[in-house]
Amino acid sequence: EVQLVESGGGLVKPGESLRLSCAASGFSFNTYTMNWVRQAPGKGLEWVSSISSGGSYIYYADSMKGRFTISRDNAKNSLYLQMNNLIVEDTAVYYCATIDYDILIGYPRFVYWGQGTLVTVSS
Amino acid sequence: DIQLTQSPSFLSASVGDRVTITCRASQVISSYLAWYQQKSGKAPKVLIYAASSLQSGVPSRFSGSGSGTEFTLTISSLQPEDFAIYYCQQLNSYPLTFGGGTKVETK
Numbered sequence: 001e002v003q004l005v006e007s008g009g010g011l012v013k014p015g016e017s018l019r020l021s022c023a024a025s026g027f028s029f030n031t032y033t034m035n036w037v038r039q040a041p042g043k044g045l046e047w048v049s050s051i052s053s054g055g056s057y058i059y060y061a062d063s064m065k066g067r068f069t070i071s072r073d074n075a076k077n078s079l080y081l082q083m084n085n086l087i088v089e090d091t092a093v094y095y096c097a098t099i100d101y102d103i104l105i106g107y108p109r110f111v112y113w114g115q116g117t118l119v120t121v122s123s
Numbered sequence: 124d125i126q127l128t129q130s131p132s133f134l135s136a137s138v139g140d141r142v143t144i145t146c147r148a149s150q151v152i153s154s155y156l157a158w159y160q161q162k163s164g165k166a167p168k169v170l171i172y173a174a175s176s177l178q179s180g181v182p183s184r185f186s187g188s189g190s191g192t193e194f195t196l197t198i199s200s201l202q203p204e205d206f207a208i209y210y211c212q213q214l215n216s217y218p219l220t221f222g223g224g225t226k227v228e229t230k
Contacts, residue, residue: 035219045159045167045210047219059217062124095166099214107173108214109157113166 002026002112004096009117016086016121022079022096022114030054030074033099035110036081038092038119046092049081050099086121093118125150125213129222135230142198144225146211151191155215158187158196161224162207170209171196201227 008020022034036048049070050059058070069082079096093116100111126149136142146156154174159167169178171187174194184199198205206229211222 044224045161045212045221047212047221050217050219059219061218097166102173102176105173105176107155107176109169109172109178110159110167110212111169111178113168116166 002098004098004112004114006094006096006114006117009094009119011120011122012086013123014087014121017082017084018086018119020081020083020094020117020119022081024077024079024096027098027112029077034070034072034079035097035099036070036079037095037097037110037113038090039095039116040089040092043092048094051079083119086119088121091119091121124218125152125216125220127211127213127220127222129209129211129225132223132225134225134227136201136227137230138201138203140201142201142205142227144196144209144211144227146189146194146196146222148192148194148213150215152213152215154190155213156187156189156194157212157214158185159210159212160205160207161210167210198227 003025005023035050051070067085071080095116096114097110098112099108101108128147130145156174158171161167170181170185175187186197209225
């Protein structure tokens with residue numbers, strides 16, 4: 001069974017840092033592009049960042065570039081998000097999710113999601 | 124960046140109704156569009172990908188259509204478990220983006 005379990009969320013003050021983790025199991029983690037997606041309270045989904053299976057290709061949403069760093073450790077089946085200089089607007093539930101490609105037609109979609117971890121930035 | 128505009132933002136419907144949600148992209152995205160359903164307090168669940176391909180395990184009352192810049196998600200006969208928020212997402216190019224969401228409420 002595929003499982004993605006996020007951890008590391010909590011309450012922090014503006015300007016502080018936090019590191020989120022996502023522990024993966026039940027699939028070949030080292031073959032999947034992984035993502036972080038966030039959702040502010042009562043708001044919609046916002047893609048945060050993606051990292052390719054080997055870690056060579058990394059992308060960020062513009063609003064997080066320079067403050068957030070995505071990484072992965074394939075030996076530990078784990079995905080990370082280092083968040084620095086947090087602002088109130090970063091308050092959200094953070095999900096990790098896999099990109100899966102259809103075998104026949106090659107189109108991607110986010111199939112597996114974790115349960116999310118809540119980050120609250122408040123003074 | 125590619126913007127996705129969903130309409131309507133809210134939709135009131137009854138069980139058995141046919142429901143259609145539209146997603147418009149600011150640029151051509153071919154068929155790199157997916158639809159998700161999200162229920163309160165839960166992670167999103169993929170329904171449709173490649174604009175019209177039904178994700179395994181998703182009921183056939185869900186269907187998707189479109190290509191280029193205009194896409195639709197249709198629920199042929201709304202069921203009680205379908206009251207939720209629906210999002211479109213483009214996976215044509217980075218940064219990946221989601222639509223603003225459509226909340227399907229009971230009438």
